[in-house]
Amino acid sequence: MKQKPTLKVIAKELDVSVSTVSKALRDSKEIGEKTKERVKAFARLYNYRPNNIALSLKNKKTKTLGVIIPEIVHHFFTTVISGIEKFANEQGYNVIVGLSNESFDKEVINLDMLANGSIDGFILSVAKETLAKEDFHHIAETIDQGIPIVMFDRVIDEIPCDKVIVDxxxxxxxxxxxxxxxxxxxxxxxxxxxxxxxxxxxxxxxxxxxxxxxxxxxxxxxxxxxxxxxxxxxxxxxxxxxxxxxxxxxxxxxxxxxxxxxxxxxxxxxxxxxxxxxxxxxxxxxxxxxxxxxxxxxxxxxxxHGFEMGEEAARLLIERLEKQDEETESYQTVVVNTAIVERDTTK
Amino acid sequence: MKQKPTLKVIAKELDVSVSTVSKALRDSKEIGEKTKERVKAFARLYNYRPNNIALSLKNKKTKTLGVIIPEIVHHFFTTVISGIEKFANEQGYNVIVGLSNESFDKEVINLDMLANGSIDGFILSVAKETLAKEDFHHIAETIDQGIPIVMFDRVIDEIPCDKVIVDxxxxxxxxxxxxxxxxxxxxxxxxxxxxxxxxxxxxxxxxxxxxxxxxxxxxxxxxxxxxxxxxxxxxxxxxxxxxxxxxxxxxxxxxxxxxxxxxxxxxxxxxxxxxxxxxxxxxxxxxxxxxxxxxxxxxxxxxxHGFEMGEEAARLLIERLEKQDEETESYQTVVVNTAIVERDTTK
DNA sequence: ATGAACTACTAAAACGTTTTCGTGTTGACA
DNA sequence: TGTCAACACGAAAACGTTTTAGTAGTTCAT
CATH class of the missing domain: 3.40.50.2300 (Response regulator)
Known part of the structure; x- marks a missing residue:
């Protein structure tokens, strides 16, 4: 079993400092050509990959989106997820899914579990029970903590955030x-x-x-x-x-x-x-x-057009994440268009 | 926008050290009763939650499972995911999904993206293209790096790992x-x-x-x-x-x-x-x-019984993760049983 | 010969935790 | 009064990165 090498072990092995290794791998001009080559060769040989968790901690962003839906055994939702996945992956983001099972409590728990730094933002379709209770404090609080949320399909008018719906x-x-x-x-x-x-x-x-x-x-x-x-x-x-x-x-x-x-x-x-x-x-x-x-x-x-809805939701969320707090433009509601596909149950 | 408090800000606010705060919150007996109460009260007030990423870095485990499937718009796979989610959540694990779209390359990329510390182990159903190519190096390498994999449904006999299948x-x-x-x-x-x-x-x-x-x-x-x-x-x-x-x-x-x-x-x-x-x-x-x-x-x-397959897969994976390297018992193949549900297309 | 300007590198801090090892202050006991 | 636990807390290291701020050593012009 090969253990993943870290900057530290590479540094020790090559008898240079950790910072030199880091810079060499990122092609910094501060480092001489021969050293760069030495480091890169070594890294390639041992298949070095930067540890994601460490990067997340340092950068204070995880490059992963949390998607919380009421139910996954549901064609519409899976289509949306596909759209989210596609767009997210293209932008280098991962997707972590949580299921609320239409339950208020599970929705709260899921939001809570992921809001502790595990994800950068949420894409959410609200559980029926939550809609029935009209208790949205968990959602408002999440947003208040600076974690952006994009709602789709089942949205809440009272909550200001980006939304993706059909008309x-x-x-x-x-x-x-x-x-x-x-x-x-x-x-x-x-x-x-x-x-x-x-x-x-x-x-x-x-x-x-x-x-x-x-x-x-x-x-x-x-x-x-x-x-x-x-x-x-x-x-x-x-x-x-x-x-x-x-x-x-x-x-x-x-x-x-x-x-x-x-x-x-x-x-x-x-x-x-x-x-x-x-x-x-x-x-x-x-x-x-x-x-x-x-x-x-x-x-x-x-x-x-669930796939498109997913793509739009991911786009809205990622755009907001990358824009950071520079320009806090106001929230958008994207309306994706629909189409009637005629089959055999109508004349 | 309330920023999430960290141990450091709590410590500063209460004029104690970071370690004291940490210990107080974890109810260490090293800390006096009054201080404990003071810290806990403050933490509750500001809704303190430990940062997951920091914990992951420290503990070298993320408490999340990576699930890679060929296709999510597919009732069987979503049922399995439901089973995985349920079991995983009960054990305090999160689930991050990757879609291979039946493509070898996307499977490799997904494995790669997540193997950098983002997850503790994989649950995988192999893409058709991978099966056709018979190129399993990415899977073998992942296991070789110490990241356990559980395969379900579409498994590879040549790869030694835990498996969940039907007969x-x-x-x-x-x-x-x-x-x-x-x-x-x-x-x-x-x-x-x-x-x-x-x-x-x-x-x-x-x-x-x-x-x-x-x-x-x-x-x-x-x-x-x-x-x-x-x-x-x-x-x-x-x-x-x-x-x-x-x-x-x-x-x-x-x-x-x-x-x-x-x-x-x-x-x-x-x-x-x-x-x-x-x-x-x-x-x-x-x-x-x-x-x-x-x-x-x-x-x-x-x-x-896809739900059950998901539960079993999650169970196998989590058990292996928690057992760590103590007892490296050999790999299991769980066979979940099937049932014929008779409806109207047979006499 | 002196200083300036590069070049090529290193040290250290920081992200937010947990944990090990101290350490100073009490109080009890001989 | 001196010694020793017990108690309550703090400092620092560690996890793996990136980045800022140095610092030697060399080169070059004056």
């Missing part, structure tokens, strides 16, 4: 309009509880589309899924809620769902009730993932 | 046997190229099952998907290969696919060719993910 209202309006254009007369929405910002906004877009077409909104056609945080039978509960929803709304011929799972589950249930898609009832989902692509029939969705 | 041969045999028991007469397999260890092993299990039932293996019924590493049209290429496969094997009434995507894509194509599932042709996939659950019809799969 949920406009996009949803567009999606519902598409349903209307395809001949739907009675359109429903399957959304989340209002405390989830995106659910609220998408519902607003839904209503705006209806209003815009002089269709009165039927509040019974608005389903807000109440998901217990991590009940074991989560998925059964979801099915049950959608089932009763369809029963109370038998005349639905179009459904807009705010995520893939809701859409696909609804489709499954509709099919079970004997409806054919898209003849009897049409569907559009939000967030384009593998599930939608491979669903039966393939689901028409609005694509959020 | 691919036995499981595949079981799956194919199930197909046989359900009345399939002509069973095919959709696998990967042989250099992907799991593809090879699962193919072996397939053949063993046939042999065991005195069915001769038809090598035309064995499809080894040739995926260009990240061609843009990756998925189209896959469909095309499967399509010609079905054409050359018109009498297939059972298909065993080594992953979800292959299975689902094959089902889609079979359906397009007018076959009904499971009446005309039955399917079993490997790796139980959302895709299988929500496929139409819901796909019978063998579940790999």
């Amino acid at each position: 949920d209202v406009a996009t949803s309006k567009k999606a519902v309009q598409q349903l209307i254009n395809s001949g739907c007369k009675k359109i429903g929405i399957i959304s989340t509880m209002d405390y989830v910002s995106v659910g609220k906004l998408r519902t607003r877009g839904y209503m705006e589309a209806l209003n815009h077409n002089d269709i009165s909104v039927d509040f019974n056609a608005i389903l807000k899924i109440d998901d217990e945080f991590h009940a074991a039978n989560e998925h059964e509960a979801l099915e049950k809620q959608i089932q009763t929803y369809f029963k109370t709304n038998p005349d639905l011929d179009g459904v807009f769902a705010v995520n893939e799972i809701y859409a696909i589950t609804a489709m499954k249930i509709a099919r079970k009730m004997g409806k054919s898609i898209p003849e009897d009832i049409q569907f559009i989902g939000f967030t384009d993932g593998v599930l939608s692509q491979h669903a039966y029939p393939p689901l028409t969705t609005v694509s959020q | 691919d041969v036995a499981t595949s045999k079981k799956a194919v046997q199930q197909l046989i028991n359900s009345g399939c007469k002509k069973i095919g397999i959709i696998s990967t190229m042989d250099y992907v260890s799991v593809g090879k092993l699962r193919t072996r299990g397939y053949m063993e099952a046939l042999n065991h039932n005195d069915i001769s293996v038809d090598f035309n019924a064995i499809l080894k998907i040739d995926d260009e590493f990240h061609a843009a049209n990756e998925h189209e290429a896959l469909e095309k290969q499967i399509q010609t496969y079905f054409k050359t094997n018109p009498d297939l009434d059972g298909v065993f696919a080594v992953n979800e995507i292959y299975a689902i894509t094959a089902m889609k194509i079979a359906r397009k060719m007018g076959k009904s599932i499971p009446e005309d042709i039955q399917f079993i996939g490997f790796t139980d993910g959302v895709l299988s659950q929500h496929a139409y019809p819901p796909l019978t799969t063998v579940s790999q």
